Amino acid sequence: MTAADTAAPKRTARTPRKPRDRVRKASFTQALNNALDLAMSKHAEMFVIGEDIAEMGGDFGVTKGLLAKYGPERVRDTPLSEAAIIGTCAGAAMVGMRPVAEIMFADFIAECYDQVVNNVAKMHYMFDGQFKAPLVIRTACGGGFGGGPHHSQSVEGWFLNVPGIVIVAPSNPVDAKGLLLASIDSDDPVLFLEHKALYRSRAEVPPEYYTTPLGQAAIAREGSDVTVVAAMRMVPMALEAAEQAAADSGISVEVVDLRTIRPYDAATVLAAAAKTGRVVVANEAPRIGGLGAELSARISEECFADLKGPVVRVDGLDTPIPFSVPLEDVVLPGTQDIAAAINAAAQY
Amino acid sequence: METSTLLGLYRDMWLIRAFEQGLEREFEKGNVPGMLHTGLGQEATQAALAWHLEATDAFFPDHRCHGINALAQHRHGGNGERIMAELFGKSTGVCGGKGGSLHSADPAVGNFGDNAVEGSYMATVLGVALAAKMRGRPNVACAIIGDGTVGRGEFHESLNMAAIWDLPVLYACVNNGYAISMPVGDGHASADIVDMVQGYGFESRQLDGNDIVEAWTVVGEAVEHIRSGAGPYFLEFKTWRWQGIFAGEFRPEAEVKYWKEERDPIMLAGEALAGRGVDGADLDAIEKEAAGLIDEWIAFAIESPEPDPAKATADVYVGWEVDPR
Numbered sequence: 001m002t003a004a005d006t007a008a009p010k011r012t013a014r015t016p017r018k019p020r021d022r023v024r025k026a027s028f029t030q031a032l033n034n035a036l037d038l039a040m041s042k043h044a045e046m047f048v049i050g051e052d053i054a055e056m057g058g059d060f061g062v063t064k065g066l067l068a069k070y071g072p073e074r075v076r077d078t079p080l081s082e083a084a085i086i087g088t089c090a091g092a093a094m095v096g097m098r099p100v101a102e103i104m105f106a107d108f109i110a111e112c113y114d115q116v117v118n119n120v121a122k123m124h125y126m127f128d129g130q131f132k133a134p135l136v137i138r139t140a141c142g143g144g145f146g147g148g149p150h151h152s153q154s155v156e157g158w159f160l161n162v163p164g165i166v167i168v169a170p171s172n173p174v175d176a177k178g179l180l181l182a183s184i185d186s187d188d189p190v191l192f193l194e195h196k197a198l199y200r201s202r203a204e205v206p207p208e209y210y211t212t213p214l215g216q217a218a219i220a221r222e223g224s225d226v227t228v229v230a231a232m233r234m235v236p237m238a239l240e241a242a243e244q245a246a247a248d249s250g251i252s253v254e255v256v257d258l259r260t261i262r263p264y265d266a267a268t269v270l271a272a273a274a275k276t277g278r279v280v281v282a283n284e285a286p287r288i289g290g291l292g293a294e295l296s297a298r299i300s301e302e303c304f305a306d307l308k309g310p311v312v313r314v315d316g317l318d319t320p321i322p323f324s325v326p327l328e329d330v331v332l333p334g335t336q337d338i339a340a341a342i343n344a345a346a347q348y
Numbered sequence: 349m350e351t352s353t354l355l356g357l358y359r360d361m362w363l364i365r366a367f368e369q370g371l372e373r374e375f376e377k378g379n380v381p382g383m384l385h386t387g388l389g390q391e392a393t394q395a396a397l398a399w400h401l402e403a404t405d406a407f408f409p410d411h412r413c414h415g416i417n418a419l420a421q422h423r424h425g426g427n428g429e430r431i432m433a434e435l436f437g438k439s440t441g442v443c444g445g446k447g448g449s450l451h452s453a454d455p456a457v458g459n460f461g462d463n464a465v466e467g468s469y470m471a472t473v474l475g476v477a478l479a480a481k482m483r484g485r486p487n488v489a490c491a492i493i494g495d496g497t498v499g500r501g502e503f504h505e506s507l508n509m510a511a512i513w514d515l516p517v518l519y520a521c522v523n524n525g526y527a528i529s530m531p532v533g534d535g536h537a538s539a540d541i542v543d544m545v546q547g548y549g550f551e552s553r554q555l556d557g558n559d560i561v562e563a564w565t566v567v568g569e570a571v572e573h574i575r576s577g578a579g580p581y582f583l584e585f586k587t588w589r590w591q592g593i594f595a596g597e598f599r600p601e602a603e604v605k606y607w608k609e610e611r612d613p614i615m616l617a618g619e620a621l622a623g624r625g626v627d628g629a630d631l632d633a634i635e636k637e638a639a640g641l642i643d644e645w646i647a648f649a650i651e652s653p654e655p656d657p658a659k660a661t662a663d664v665y666v667g668w669e670v671d672p673r
Contacts, residue, residue, distance in 0.1 A: 093475065095479045097475075115472075119463050126447050131455065321382060
């Protein structure tokens with residue numbers, strides 16, 4: 001016991017304060033912020049760049065406090081010039097720096113699509129390995145909050161057909177930190193998707209530096225009857241649907257959290273699919289040409305003998321995302337859609 | 349300008365012309381795959397830029413820049429034949445045949461490669477320049493663009509950002525009068541690109557891109573300006589390309605005749621050298637020497653092996669192998 005402890009004033013409130021968590025839970029946003037801070041300490045030639053990311057700390061607060069700590073050279077505000085933001089990162093990466101760009105909303109990536117697809121993703125290949133593009137493009141994606149057609153999209157499908165790009169898509173704060181640190185360490189260009197609905201999710205996030213390997217899925221829940229393969233916000237929804245299925249119908253659900261969407265962990269996905277023989281693939285983007293299409297095709301091709309029924313897809317309707325929340329609810333998949341898909345797969 | 353410098357530039361221009369003419373012959377024979385865009389007629393502009401850019405600088409060439417690529421490779425790498433081999437798609441090319449005419453790069457000689465979505469490296473050049481600035485190095489990052497590129501959004505995003513951050517960028521805009529088939533004045537608010545650039549507030553200048561003495565002098569001043577930390581510089585080289593379009597020649601006969609017969613940059617430099625008392629036989633020897641060197645490079649390219657098929661799946665990622673199926 002120290003003097004400070006004995007000197008602590010006695011609480012006078014009638015209701016005693018709840019005992020404090022041993023490790024304070026951090027939000028997804030705080031985990032990302034902490035990752036950027038640790039990475040900037042580690043890599044002297046890392047800088048972050050984007051719209052309103054310096055003084056303001058970004059639209060979602062992910063870069064908050066970095067300006068004060070690392071200064072305006074390394075925490076760089078830009079005009080509304082997405083192509084120039086990614087071009088700046090690409091050029092700096094070509095000469096060995098480690099830039100991290102923030103594209104405020106994933107929808108705005110359309111403004112720099114050429115830079116990502118034709119320049120960043122192909123640079124290492126088309127110049128025969130002479131250049132690397134070790135940059136990270138962080139961006140806020142996903143719907144469910146009335147953001148409307150240009151602030152709600154899930155863009156992974158736009159990049160699935162682009163060899164050379166890595167697509168990272170965390171589902172929880174612990175992975176978000178580890179995956180972002182691994183992305184910054186990576187010598188490949190990473191599109192880092194942050195689902196907006198996850199920013200406020202909380203978990204016990206280890207405060208120290210750690211990385212979560214890219215290209216490796218995680219088994220978020222073990223089960224034996226139905227396998228759900230999901231990413232980002234679909235993972236907590238799948239976990240909830242799995243609990244429901246267990247409680248309501250005694251169905252045991254395994255949930256695979258992809259974590260990296262490209263190149264994805266086929267070994268883990270296929271093993272989990274073969275294990276139960278009944279598979280649901282869940283993602284938020286529109287169905288045609290999306291992640292679900294790829295996963296469904298691959299699982300059907302490679303696990304055909306093990307499957308007890310067709311792979312069931314849960315995904316967004318093939319529409320833009322409307323502003324009205326009731327309409328948005330129609331378009332975007334939710335926990336109940338996954339639960340229904342689990343039942344359909346189990347009963348086939 | 350010293351006569352020895354002018355002679356050196358004359359030699360460089362002949363190297364470019366011999367390179368492009370040799371390439372045209374091989375293209376006709378079917379030895380060069382893909383598309384062919386030559387820099388014939390623009391030799392003075394390219395030779396002036398190549399002269400002043402060091403291997404530690406960075407330039408992003410455009411699709412007509414075989415000449416500057418070859419000069420940089422020849423001068424800084426001692427292996428200009430590797431640019432020729434790249435255009436033949438051969439394993440000995442600077443990109444092992446994976447880039448070709450539109451994506452030849454070798455950072456060891458300062459060549460950061462063309463991105464064939466012309467002008468998109470207007471954005472990329474910013475990052476190379478920013479890195480030089482953050483590292484406190486006196487390097488120049490140069491984007492060589494055509495007049496057609498001025499219509500792209502990246503052009504304006506780039507000029508704006510270079511201006512607000514005071515970046516060491518040399519914009520070398522080769523105004524050859526046409527974006528494929530569209531006359532420059534029809535496609536842009538001004539046929540004089542510098543007029544559009546003025547608003548960005550940094551140094552800009554229009555010059556005669558077919559006058560090697562003027563081009564060499566002005567590029568030297570711009571590079572000096574940038575190296576001193578004084579910010580970006582925009583140059584507009586007024587020139588004309590000899591190559592028409594795929595369908596053939598579409599420009600008025602008188603215009604073609606004027607540029608080819610009266611404004612040929614090599615002919616003009618030859619006249620200037622003759623005026624300084626250089627012997628015609630010495631000039632002929634330079635021309636022959638260039639042609640001989642290019643013949644060697646072409647032979648090297650033809651004799652070089654095709655790339656190993658395994659290279660098709662190499663270097664997609666640094667950290668992953670791609671399944672060859």
